[in-house]
Amino acid sequence: MAAVALRRGVKVVVAPFEAWRVPDDPFDLVVCAQAWHWVDQAVGPTVAADALRPGGRLALFSNGYQEVSLRDELDAVYREHAPQIVTKTFVLGRPGFTLTQAHAAPIEACGRFGLVEERSFRWERIYSREEWLDQLPTHSDHRTLREDELSTLLDHVGAVLDANGGTLTIGHTTDVLLAVRS
DSSP: HHHHHHHHTTOOOOGGGOOOOOSSSEEEEEEEEGGGGSSSSHHHHHHHHHHHEEEEEEEEEEEEEEEEETHHHHHHHHHHHOTOOOOOOGGOOEEEEOOOOIHHHHHHHHHHHEEEEEEEEEEEEEEEHHHHHHHOOOHHHHTTTHHHHHHHHHHHHHHHHHHHTEEEEEEEEEEEEEEEEE
């Protein structure tokens, strides 16, 4: 991402967020999409507050899977070929922590933000077989599988999609957690 931004003329600082040197001129907005869980919760909210002007906003985004059209058939494939991730993988619509549950307490505890607010937006997407199989290996739980396990799993997921018209419909949510710097 940094390389793409640099090619487009955007100034980039590559550093762990917790060690990033906050500039003198504060920002109006700090945004983190799909990654705040990697930030040290004891340090991250304070760094975000330091980076924001009073009234600036911290916005955390997360996408989730709510409804999976072939859930039962895919669940059977995961139980047989990837039992170590079947109960926790989000790609089957397994519930996870909300952004509020995961991150509100540390943000509020740093004492530099007002109340935290969460909003959810539901949407749906139909994935082709190729699109779905291309994105599955990007999930961290799938990346923990051995190469042969992942290959076998993808073959069987692909077979389920092939037997059902070659597509998969997913009901998504995009959640945003907002906190205003006091």
